[in-house]
Amino acid sequence: MTKGLEGIKIVELTSYVAAPACPRILGEMGAEIIRVEPLTGDEQRTQGPGYGMEKTELEDPAYDLSSLNKNWLSVNLKSPEGIAFVYKLIEGADIVITNYRDKALLKLGIDYDTLSKKFPHIIFGHMRGYGERGPEKDSKGYDATAYSSRGGIVMSFPQKGDDPANVPAAFGDYNAAIALTAGVLAALVNRQRTGKGDKVVVNLYHMAVWAMGVAIISRQSGAEYPRSRKEVPCPFNNSYKSKDGIWFLICNGNYNKFFEEMMTAFGLGYLVGDKELDTLEVITANGKAPYVIKLLEDAFLTRTFEEWEVVFRDHEIPYQKCHTIDDILADEECYANDILRPIHYDTYGDRVITTSPIRLKSVGDPVLRKSKPIGYHTREYLLKYGFTEGDVERMDAEGIVKCYKGPALADW
Template sequence: MKGLEGIKVIDLTSYVAAPASPRILGEMGATVYKIEPATGDEYRTNAPGFGMKKTDIDDPSFDFASMNKIFVSINLKSEEGHELIEKMLADADILITSFRDKALVKLGLDWESVHERHPHLVWAQMRGYGEYGPDKNTKGFDATAYAARGGWFACLPQAGEHYQPINWPAAMGDWNASLALTAGVLAALARKDRTGEGDKVTVTLHHAALWPMQMMLGGTQFGDKWPKSRYNVTCPTNNTYQTKDGVWFIICYGSYDIFYDHTMRTIGLDDMVGNERYNKNAEINDGSGRNEEVVRIMEKQFLTKTWAEWEPIFKANEIPYEKLYLPEDILADEEVYASDILRKVHYDAFGEKAIPTSPIRLDSMGDPVLHKSRPIGYDTAEVMHEYGYSDEDIQRMDGDSVTCYHGPDLPDSVFEPSYGPRSKRD
């Protein structure tokens, strides 16, 4: 057995944060059934909004959250559609949804109802906001519940007269939240394995946004201010600087007092070594402006050499550093392909496009084998056969309780798996 082979997941989700979690589980070997209405997941229409292109067959943007899935279209409001989903839930291990509470109650798919009928089932929900606050019924998206309410838009730009909110890569918070949901699902799955009983898992975009904001929120309670200028950072040895030839980079020594002398000696500021005006982190942040003085001294020094001159100095002295990468730099980075962080996947319409893989690796699985998404309802008939429906049943229900695919034959490229350098092929 490899990874999660044999585990069945029912995916009642849309957009990114929730469906990305089943994609991760699928890369771990689980069988994932993506349930869509006849009109499909609205996310299927979003490629242009991400600066991408799509066709009816090739859609890299939809693949981001929906690779490694089986595509079934069910009208959950119909009696026979409800009967089909009930059969699938009885046979599944995990249900993941992004539906809001009122819709779940109407469909009989809320936690309490599902747990009563299927006590073995792990039930997981991605929410915009928490279950108990004033916004518990508010629709939440990555840009609203995560980036705006979580402080990212307003707090991370450079402070100053030209302040504007940051540009936010679409769904960035969704991907981060999906990892939290996956962790919760796997914990509940472990409990189910020991007790036979499913558990309820909830993750909110709002909560996931604030989890990585702990240092900012903590510092604010002690007088630190955000947004801020890079000249007013509290730790000058953990800051961005620019070289003589215009390359931006960061050095990352958060333990200022410990590494102050080593940093100053390494970058050629010997007169700063042991300087009691500047070598204590708490003292330079006493409101006197000494933190900014240190930044400007270091900035002036870094402007004396090119990146080609500074990088070997950093390496020789084990200074933690990194150049600030643009998307074009990332896509050309040997590291991302050697470690299967990005995978080049072929699309007939667009050629090779780099797709991020899940950041989780199981040795039993190796690098995940990726399978592209397919059209709405492409697998409906096949799945219904698996659950005992006859051809006559399927024909009768098609167009009402379910939607089956009746489009043109798909090219072989849609079904060709993508392998990483350490994928384990059967």
């Protein structure tokens, strides 16, 4: 039985994170990923130290995040023979994923119009910083700039009056990759019905604004961003601190429905029946939300988090401790559900890495294969596509391709 995307081929012409993370997801679903890098390699190979992570020529945990489960080719796209080889790859593929800007795509002859004429079946997935129209259409767009900064994340996440947020690197990239994955799979379904390929476009700025939808809409009614947790509209959807200094968040957005049960559970039963406090409409109108928040703050400071957990569970109140990264790394939930996967590096020892969040029953928990050095599979694919050993040696010597010449590496 065919499992997941077995038999589907993706040619990847990308750099950095957002676009490469999409084929990584498709690879975990069983697709064959043919990653084509320039002879100098993807610039993302240099980024590990900027994340505070070490790397070697053979092992790079930072790069693995968006580049597991791929086959590594290195081709000079400015060479006629190089681009001809890539066309051969695309001819036999189902999907092309890229994030090159329009000018580069046109210059190299791998833009959508060119490829769709040559290969009408091809699905073209394009990750962009900004949209195809408007003043920024030709601008470089990165996660930190197009998503976190322009998308409002940096300024909306801190508490009111605090400095801009320091958003973790590639936060928006990995979210945008999910959207591009959904788009190309939708196009793949449509091609099964029509026989024709399609163009799928996702941009980082749009992804950020989509994620900020509640803020965008509520701001038009006067809601403030950034806001203070002491002034949120719904006191039952807010963060609080326990007696032992642990921050947690409760989330029961239906304040009116659960007012009596929640207040009784929190030791504030005397408020039940108080018509000045028992609905969101009235505490919004009379400005009493901060007062209710202060009552809850004081109540939560009377017990430890462990004690409050019993109360939350007994009353089925949605809650969670506000986790640090260390908490996540130690979280049994992550390992029970293959959210974090142990992975071994000869240089760095045992680490864990995030898996993609989509699961297909036919595939199960996917096999993860670490990234490889530049050109690791170039020779293999040239031979697979009809080139001779002599062709390979000549093309490598002339700088048309780059073939890896180091020791064989374990395929895991």
